[in-house]
Amino acid sequence: MDFLEQLQKTFKKISVFLKAKSQNLIFLTLSWHEIKLNFKQAIQKLWMLALFFIVLSGITSTLDIAITSSTTLFIFVFFGTMVASIPADSCISGEIGGLADSLLSKSVKRWQYVLSKFLSQILIVIIIYASTFGIIIGVLEVLNLVPILFDYCQYMSVLGLVALVLTMFVSFGVLFSTIFPKPIFSIITSLFLWFLLIFMFSVGPWVSIYSPVSLIDNLGLILLDTWGVKLWKIALFNSVPIVLCIISATIIFYQKDL
Amino acid sequence: MSNIDSIIHTEALTKIFSRKKIAVNDLYLDVPKNSIYGFMGPNGAGKTTTIKMILGLIQPSAGTIQVLGEKMRKDSAKLRRQIGYLPTNPKFPEKMTPITYLDFVGKIFGIPKQIRIPRITELIRSTGLLPLSSSEIKKFSTGEITRVGIAATLINDPKLLILDEPTLGLDPIGRTSTVNLIIELGNNRGKNVFLSSHILGDIDRICTHVGIINDGKLIFTGTIAEVKKLIHTNTVELQIDGEPDSIIQKLKLIPNVINVDFDRYIIRVGIDSKENYANALPQIFGVFKNDPVELISFKSGSENLESAFLKLLEDEKSNGFLRAITKNL
Numbered sequence: 001m002d003f004l005e006q007l008q009k010t011f012k013k014i015s016v017f018l019k020a021k022s023q024n025l026i027f028l029t030l031s032w033h034e035i036k037l038n039f040k041q042a043i044q045k046l047w048m049l050a051l052f053f054i055v056l057s058g059i060t061s062t063l064d065i066a067i068t069s070s071t072t073l074f075i076f077v078f079f080g081t082m083v084a085s086i087p088a089d090s091c092i093s094g095e096i097g098g099l100a101d102s103l104l105s106k107s108v109k110r111w112q113y114v115l116s117k118f119l120s121q122i123l124i125v126i127i128i129y130a131s132t133f134g135i136i137i138g139v140l141e142v143l144n145l146v147p148i149l150f151d152y153c154q155y156m157s158v159l160g161l162v163a164l165v166l167t168m169f170v171s172f173g174v175l176f177s178t179i180f181p182k183p184i185f186s187i188i189t190s191l192f193l194w195f196l197l198i199f200m201f202s203v204g205p206w207v208s209i210y211s212p213v214s215l216i217d218n219l220g221l222i223l224l225d226t227w228g229v230k231l232w233k234i235a236l237f238n239s240v241p242i243v244l245c246i247i248s249a250t251i252i253f254y255q256k257d258l
Numbered sequence: 259m260s261n262i263d264s265i266i267h268t269e270a271l272t273k274i275f276s277r278k279k280i281a282v283n284d285l286y287l288d289v290p291k292n293s294i295y296g297f298m299g300p301n302g303a304g305k306t307t308t309i310k311m312i313l314g315l316i317q318p319s320a321g322t323i324q325v326l327g328e329k330m331r332k333d334s335a336k337l338r339r340q341i342g343y344l345p346t347n348p349k350f351p352e353k354m355t356p357i358t359y360l361d362f363v364g365k366i367f368g369i370p371k372q373i374r375i376p377r378i379t380e381l382i383r384s385t386g387l388l389p390l391s392s393s394e395i396k397k398f399s400t401g402e403i404t405r406v407g408i409a410a411t412l413i414n415d416p417k418l419l420i421l422d423e424p425t426l427g428l429d430p431i432g433r434t435s436t437v438n439l440i441i442e443l444g445n446n447r448g449k450n451v452f453l454s455s456h457i458l459g460d461i462d463r464i465c466t467h468v469g470i471i472n473d474g475k476l477i478f479t480g481t482i483a484e485v486k487k488l489i490h491t492n493t494v495e496l497q498i499d500g501e502p503d504s505i506i507q508k509l510k511l512i513p514n515v516i517n518v519d520f521d522r523y524i525i526r527v528g529i530d531s532k533e534n535y536a537n538a539l540p541q542i543f544g545v546f547k548n549d550p551v552e553l554i555s556f557k558s559g560s561e562n563l564e565s566a567f568l569k570l571l572e573d574e575k576s577n578g579f580l581r582a583i584t585k586n587l
């Protein structure tokens with residue numbers, strides 16, 4: 001009882017604090033608005049999600065966590081990266097002359113606007129990605145089909161790395177949407193980049209280990225912790241572009257005339 | 259340096275777009291306190307560009323901007339809290355109703371819920387959007403969209419309203435109600451209003467002060483009375499019924515008349531100076547005394563601001579504006 005009260009008090013304190021700080025956190029309001037909007041659109045395309053989960057359930061019927069995961073990761077790496085970057089490609093350029101002007105003529109700062117775009121676009125993709133794997137792991141755990149000695153730590157690192165890859169593609173999409181005035185140009189650039197990073201890298205010489213495809217190819221080895229490549233290198237390889245994208249998109253957006 | 263009595267003060271404001279397009283050229287604006295300032299000019303004169311620079315949406319190529327006594331920069335979010343801006347064709351996010359949109363804008367301004375909700379209710383009522391308050395904005399007519407836009411500019415209780423062509427695309431009824439709304443805001447609620455338009459009639463009905471911009475240059479600034487005096491063209495328009503030739507001949511003989519034009523059924527008579535205007539009028543009417551031609555109506559040139567304004571711009575184009583000013587003042 002005492003603990004619960006304490007919890008409630010802390011929760012109240014946090015919400016009061018957040019409300020006081022909310023003026024500085026306008027970009028959270030913006031991101032929240034954006035996420036809600038995108039999810040509403042996604043729900044309207046529910047049939048696509050349904051199709052996705054039907055395909056997924058067909059895959060999960062093999063009922064082996066390694067095989068199921070590698071197939072699902074395959075889908076995310078090859079198609080998820082492309083699909084995720086398309087809405088990001090138009091998220092800023094599509095709003096210039098419309099909502100962007102309207103927000104930035106109010107009390108929104110430019111970095112808040114750009115950051116809210118990054119945050120919302122990334123969060124949407126990650127939420128879909130995480131819930132997919134949440135469902136898979138949940139189903140397999142409930143059915144008691146996960147081996148006792150299964151190395152969740154290694155498994156989660158791979159999932160995390162693929163999440164990073166998705167984030168990277170989304171970040172590039174948002175960056176392109178600040179550079180190009182028309183969404184079509186950024187979509188073309190994104191597709192080119194996608195082709196380069198997913199296909200070219202996987203067949204290149206030393207770079208191929210950094211390709212997300214190699215994560216899937218070597219999933220078995222990684223789960224047994226016998227793959228010779230340090231995972232942190234791959235993490236670094238994928239996170240540096242994200243940071244660079246955010247910084248350069250903010251700088252470019254500051255120069256823009258609306 | 260800063261002029262405290264000015265709401266908007268720009269110095270040498272210039273914007274050159276890429277490909278060497280000079281949109282705004284060395285603009286010195288001074289919008290006095292408690293005024294409704296009309297920013298007037300033809301299409302492509304640079305009105306929108308100037309407004310966007312005042313709001314910090316566009317980076318000036320040169321010059322400084324002060325709004326409400328503070329320097330306006332791209333990130334002056336605090337300063338913009340005191341400004342309400344209505345763009346030319348306001349656009350709204352998908353799937354939003356007036357209520358959700360106003361709530362969203364209110365949240366952006368960080369207005370707490372207990373103030374936000376009553377204010378939204380009041381704004382929706384006062385802009386006449388009550389019957390539409392829960393339908394999607396995307397499906398609204400131009401007039402209804404303008405009203406949502408105006409309501410949204412007022413949500414933060416701004417000191418300064420900047421309206422870019424608020425009467426564009428409205429029918430006479432919509433225009434009148436918008437005009438009345440702006441006058442109400444300016445006169446009774448004590449807001450400073452800066453609005454652009456290329457419709458002289460609206461400026462005349464709303465504004466206390468005018469600035470005229472053409473080709474990026476400010477060619478006139480002053481009170482409404484001053485602009486009227488300036489474009490007073492000393493002409494009389496006579497609408498007639500009958501053969502005009504003999505009348506035109508007789509009009510040309512009057513001492514102070516300098517030119518006589520005929521266009522369809524209207525004779526336009528030019529008088530050399532303002533001092534002789536009143537003297538010439540009886541003589542002009544006298545012409546009709548013993549003539550079969552009938553005078554249907556007449557109009558003094560100063561009423562016809564629209565064409566006078568266009569004439570002013572034409573004069574300016576042929577570099578004669580300075581001459582035009584010195585002659586008329």
Ligand SMILES: Nc1ncnc2c1ncn2[C@@H]1O[C@H](COP(=O)(O)OP(=O)(O)OP(=O)(O)O)[C@@H](O)[C@H]1O
Pocket residue numbers: 257275276279280281299300301302303304305306307308346456
């Ligand atoms: N982003 C831009 N890049 C290049 N030129 C531009 C840009 N924006 C405006 N211009 C040019 O600057 C000039 C002024 O445009 P502006 O939109 O300010 O005119 P305006 O007075 O608002 O006209 P209107 O009454 O049609 O709205 C125009 O010639 C226009 O072509």
Ligand SMILES: [Mg+2]
Pocket residue numbers: 305306307346422423
């Ligand atoms: Mg304009």
